[in-house]
Amino acid sequence: MSIVTTLTRMWLTRSARPFRFLNEYDELLPFTDCNGLGLYVHIPFCRSLCRFCPYCKVRYDAELCERYIDALIREIHLIGRQHQGRKRTTSLYFGGGTPALAAKRIGEIIQALNDHFEITEGIGVELHPDDVNVSTLYMLKDAGITKISIGIQSFLPKFQAMLGRKPVDTEALRLALAEVPFDTVSMDFIFALPGQRAEDIRTDLEEAFRLGANHVALYPFIDFACTPNTLPVMAKEEKRTLLDAVTKYCESIGLIRTSLWTFASEKRASYSSMTRDNFLGFGCSATTLLKEQFKINTFSVEEYCRRIDEGHLSTSLTLRFSLRQRMIYYLFWTAYSTRVDERDFERFFGIPLKKMYGLEMTLACLLGFFTRKDGVYRMTLKGAFYYHHYENFYTLAYIDKMWGILRREAFPERIEL
Structure with a gap:
């Protein structure tokens, strides 16, 4: 490998x-001349920790979450003040973790970003199915959110059990999405799970669009060594057969392929924080990609807060590109x-x-x-x-x-x- x-x-x-990442960083980030600059904010808190998920997350604690959001807002101002006026940017995405656990402060975070950045292509947030309720959706919409991505993984009980996820209340989900509309309603699914067939994925996609999605993402299952996952990996040829069948199905029903893993039922529907030329990342584990460097923030929530409280960036490692x-x-x-x-x-x-x-x-x-x-x-x-x-x-x-x-x-x- x-x-x-x-x-x-x-x-x-x-x-x-090699790609050489060193424990160093620039206090002043060279982003002011970057065109097509995107923004990303990481909220690491979750109610429970999924075994298959490799992302930086910690179990939710209300006091720690409040302290973290305070530090996050300070980091935004620390970086944003490096540019005079408001820097024009493309999109803003909130990832996690479960950002909706901080839903009451999402508007405050967006306001801090709006002080320094002009966001032109919408604001997206990742949601756990439990957070898709009318009150939370209205709170997010009022804060300026225009796109949501719901981490379903699968509607089918056998795969929910495999992933340690509980069943989704689909009727409650449908009613909430019908009452509070967004430009993009995306739903995430995992493919290439043990025993998964093309008809299983078709069932998931049909249910997604029935419930109100206009965009879906199909992410391949990857067995990360840094997770406690124990599920076996699907064989190469089996995975290829499955991927080809799902792609052909999506095309046959008129879906628009918006990226390798995403399909939309409407041209305007989009959700991807990955295909941006440059971006600034805020929060623990967030990455920043600029013309000549890539940097990644510390994964430690406590160390992140400490560094920001001291008035320094929370960068853990920096790669200087050739x-x-x-x-x-x-x-x-x-x-x-x-x-x-x-x-x-x-x-x-x-x-x-x-x-x-x-x-x-x-x-x-x-x-x-x-x-x-x-x-x-x-x-x-x-x-x-x-x-x-x-x-x-x-x-x-x-x-x-x-x-x-x-x-x-x-x-x-x-x-x-």
Whole structure:
């Protein structure tokens, strides 16, 4: 696994230099000249901790949550004041954890961000099904939320039991969504669970749209070493058959593919915090991606609050990109949208894509992973599967390793990947 990712990295970056994350950071972040800048806020609190979830989360404690939100708002001002006036940004996403546990203060957080940033493409928040009730939805809507993403995982009892999730009150969910409308109502599902078939996923998707969703996300199950999960991983060919069948089903009923894992029933419906050229992350474990650097905040809630209270950023590690490293990061996550535009690449880097990766893109087309027309590479069904397959290697070799270390150490000296 690590050999695959290491050789791929060396070939694509034309260097043996690893991704080197060091315990350092810039007090002044170079984001003021970034175009297409997005925002992300992490709320790590959950009522209970799902065994399969790899994200930074802690069990909810009201007092700690209040202290954390106070620190979060201070961090927003600490960074936001580095730019004179209000910086134009694209979208804002709240992730977790369960952000709705801090629903009463979401408006306060958004107001702090609005002091420094002009948000032009809407505000999204992740929700647990238990939080999809009329009072919470109105509170979020009044705060400025325009998009919601509900972590269903599955409506089917056998998979709910497998994941340690309780049944969803679908009628209550439907009534709440009907009363409080949002531009995007997305529902998340996990695919490639043990014994899962295409008809199981079709049942989940049909139920999602019946209940009021206009957007769905199908995330592959990944066995993270940093979680206590014990579920077996689906075999490669079985997963490919399942993915192809689900993709063809979505296309057959007229859904619009908005990214590798997401489909929408309406063109205006969108929900993705991943396909942004640059972004600022606020909160513990949040990441920031800029033109020449990537930084990740400490995973420790206590250390996060302490650092912010002292007037410093909570950065745990920073990666200084080489040019080709940044290009590979850009291409990897841009491909998640299932298309790569040569013009966008050249606008971002000032260098033609063909000059840097013409050979690789030509081979990708010859192998049937992409088609090219008018300077735009579009991912095929075959390409989507192999992206999924490689993304699994990438996740386990890079993200899993890093997150495992950051769970144990608030501020490690360095990590090389």
